[in-house]
Amino acid sequence: MTNRPRRKQGTLAIFGDFWQFMRVRKKWWLAPILITMLLLSALIVVTQGSAVAPFIYALF
Amino acid sequence: MNILGLSCFYHDSAAALLRDGDLVAAAHEERFTRKRHDPDLPKQAVRYCLDAAGIGMDDVDYVVFYDKPFVKFERILLTYLATFPRSLASFTKAMPVWLREKLWVPQVIQRELDFDGEVLFSEHHQSHAASAFLPSPFDEAAILTLDGVGEWATATHGVGRGNRFELLREIRFPHSLGLLYSAFTYYLGFKVNSAEYKVMGAAPYGKPRYYDLILKELVDLRDDGSFKLDMKYFAYDYGLTMTNSRFSKLFGHPVRAPESKMEEFHWDMAASVQKVTEEVVLRMVRDLHAKTGMKNLCMAGGVALNCVANGRVIREGPFENLWVQPAAGDAGGALGAALFAHHNVLGNPRSFRMDHAYWGPEYSDDEIERFLAHRGAPYRRLSRDEMIEWTARQLDESQAVVGWFQGRMEWGPRSLGSRSILADARNEENWKRVNLKIKFRESFRPFAPAVLEEKCAEWFDLDRESPYMLLVCQVRPDRRIPAVTHVDGSARVQTVRRDQHAEFYDLLQAFDRRTGCPVLINTSFNVRGEPIVRTPEDAYLCFMRTNMDVLVLGNCVLEKKDQPELREDFDWREKYALD
Numbered sequence: 001m002t003n004r005p006r007r008k009q010g011t012l013a014i015f016g017d018f019w020q021f022m023r024v025r026k027k028w029w030l031a032p033i034l035i036t037m038l039l040l041s042a043l044i045v046v047t048q049g050s051a052v053a054p055f056i057y058a059l060f
Numbered sequence: 061m062n063i064l065g066l067s068c069f070y071h072d073s074a075a076a077l078l079r080d081g082d083l084v085a086a087a088h089e090e091r092f093t094r095k096r097h098d099p100d101l102p103k104q105a106v107r108y109c110l111d112a113a114g115i116g117m118d119d120v121d122y123v124v125f126y127d128k129p130f131v132k133f134e135r136i137l138l139t140y141l142a143t144f145p146r147s148l149a150s151f152t153k154a155m156p157v158w159l160r161e162k163l164w165v166p167q168v169i170q171r172e173l174d175f176d177g178e179v180l181f182s183e184h185h186q187s188h189a190a191s192a193f194l195p196s197p198f199d200e201a202a203i204l205t206l207d208g209v210g211e212w213a214t215a216t217h218g219v220g221r222g223n224r225f226e227l228l229r230e231i232r233f234p235h236s237l238g239l240l241y242s243a244f245t246y247y248l249g250f251k252v253n254s255a256e257y258k259v260m261g262a263a264p265y266g267k268p269r270y271y272d273l274i275l276k277e278l279v280d281l282r283d284d285g286s287f288k289l290d291m292k293y294f295a296y297d298y299g300l301t302m303t304n305s306r307f308s309k310l311f312g313h314p315v316r317a318p319e320s321k322m323e324e325f326h327w328d329m330a331a332s333v334q335k336v337t338e339e340v341v342l343r344m345v346r347d348l349h350a351k352t353g354m355k356n357l358c359m360a361g362g363v364a365l366n367c368v369a370n371g372r373v374i375r376e377g378p379f380e381n382l383w384v385q386p387a388a389g390d391a392g393g394a395l396g397a398a399l400f401a402h403h404n405v406l407g408n409p410r411s412f413r414m415d416h417a418y419w420g421p422e423y424s425d426d427e428i429e430r431f432l433a434h435r436g437a438p439y440r441r442l443s444r445d446e447m448i449e450w451t452a453r454q455l456d457e458s459q460a461v462v463g464w465f466q467g468r469m470e471w472g473p474r475s476l477g478s479r480s481i482l483a484d485a486r487n488e489e490n491w492k493r494v495n496l497k498i499k500f501r502e503s504f505r506p507f508a509p510a511v512l513e514e515k516c517a518e519w520f521d522l523d524r525e526s527p528y529m530l531l532v533c534q535v536r537p538d539r540r541i542p543a544v545t546h547v548d549g550s551a552r553v554q555t556v557r558r559d560q561h562a563e564f565y566d567l568l569q570a571f572d573r574r575t576g577c578p579v580l581i582n583t584s585f586n587v588r589g590e591p592i593v594r595t596p597e598d599a600y601l602c603f604m605r606t607n608m609d610v611l612v613l614g615n616c617v618l619e620k621k622d623q624p625e626l627r628e629d630f631d632w633r634e635k636y637a638l639d
Binding site: 030 | 159177178
C-alpha cells in the first residue's frame, strides 16, 4: 500500500473544478451556460432521465 | 511508484500500468468484454493490469486520464453555439451522456475502480505525444501527432529531449486530417472510428482522380502542411453525419450504402483521400524537420496507423528514423497519459524503451489443458520444438489455415504473432480463402505478411525493422507471395526478431527451412466485427465457427477434423456487428 493521501472526490467537487477551470483559463463566458447545464444535470440525476423533457421546456 | 493510465468514454478504451516508469501491462477493454471498440471504463483491463503486477488499487499512486474533459466540453459547447440551430439534434443527444458521465471522470474512476487517490489529467495530444516519444528508442526526437480531435487540437508538432517533451504548434478543430479521412470513410459507406483502414486498403484499386478537386474545394493546404477545411461540405461539427448534401453534390454521388457494391467511383475516392492524406503528412514532416533539424521522428494518433503514409514518410521524408507507437490510436493514450505523469509531471528519468508490443494476458499450457479438458476438445500436447515443426508442416504440406495463440496478447490494433491466423503467403488461394471463408470480410481487403527480420530486405523493399506492422513497402518484384501482395505490389510488413517473440520467430524459421520462404500471412485472430481473441476459449470458439483447419494453443495442437460439433444456441454472427 502506498503512502499517498487518501481522498475521494465528492459529487460537489465538480463545482470547485469548474471554478478553477474558468479562473485558470479565463473562460468566464462559460459560467451562465455551465450553471444552467449543472442545474439540468442535477435534474437528470434526480429524475433519472424519465421526466426531464417537460422541465426542459419549462426552463427555456 | 505505480501509475495507472486510462483512456475511455469515446472509443477503444484501454488501461496501462507503469511500475517505477516501466510498463508492466497494457490491454484493450474490448478484448475482455468482446465488444468491438468498447468505450466504457476499462474495468477488466485495469483488473488484468493490477493482477499482472500483483498489486491492488491501494498500491496505485496515481490514476491518469488521457484527456481533459472540461476543455473538451468547452469545445463542444462552443461548437454547438457556433452552429446553432443546426446543432440542436446533436446537442440533445450528446448532453445527457456528458452530464451523466463524461464530466464526472474523477468521481466515476474513484467510485468504479474503488480508488481513493488523486486522478490526474493530461491533454489528449500530450498523451499521444507521450506515447510516441517517451517509450521510443530515441534520446531526442521531433514529434508529430495526428488524429480526429482531442480537446481542441487535431494535430500537434513537438520536440522531445531526455525525459520531457514540449508541443510547439497545433492545428485546431474543426480542421482535422483525421476527421477528413473519417468523412470519406463515412461517405464510402464504412464505419467511422472503426473502418478507416478499409479506405486505405481500397485505395490501391482506384486512381486519385479527385485529388485536385479535394485540394481545390475541401482542403486549403499550405506548404508547411497546415490546412483549413471548408466546413460548408462537412456536418461533423453540428450534425449526426460526417458530410452533408453539398459534399455529395460536389462529387456527384450519394453516400454509399453500407455493404453495397463498390463502384469505380468509390475506389477512386479512396485513392484520392489517401493521396491527400499522404501529401499533408509529408508536408508536415518536411516542415517539422526544417524547424527542428532533428534526425528522429516519433508519431502517434489515429492517422499514424495509416501505414501507407508512414511508408512514404520513411522513403520520401527527411527524417533518418521513424518510430510509431503500436497503439497509435486512442487506446495508446492510456500508456501516454501514465508516461506523461511519470516523466513530464513528476520529472523522473526515462528507463523504459518499448521494443515489443506483447503486454497483454497470457495463459500457461496447464491453463490451456484445463480449458480443453473441460470443453472435451480432443488435442495433443507436444514439446515446444515438436509444436513448431508440426505447425510449419501443417502450413506447408497441408496448406492449413492455422489459429495461432502464443504468449502475451498484443497491445495495439494489430495481431503480431500472439493472437494470429496464419497461412502460406505463396498460395494465392489463401487470400480468398481466409478473407471469405474464415474472416467473412470484404474480398478486396489485403493481408499482411510477417517475415524474419534478417530476411526482410530479401523479400521487401524495406531497409529497417517494422515490428508493429505500421509500414507499407513494395514486395521485391522477383519474389512471389501473392496472398500478401496488394494490387499495387505493396505489403504491410511485420518484421519479427527472436527477442521480440521467440515462438513466432521459430515458426517462421521452421517454415523457411522447409520452403525457402520466411514469410507467412499474419492476420488477426477474429472474425469480422469481433475483437481479437484473448483467452483459449475465445480462440477455440473462433476456430470452431470458421473454416480454420488447425488451432495451436501454446504447445497444445488441435485439428478441426477431430473436434466434436460446436453446439451453440445462438447464431454467433449476430453477436458481432459488422465493422
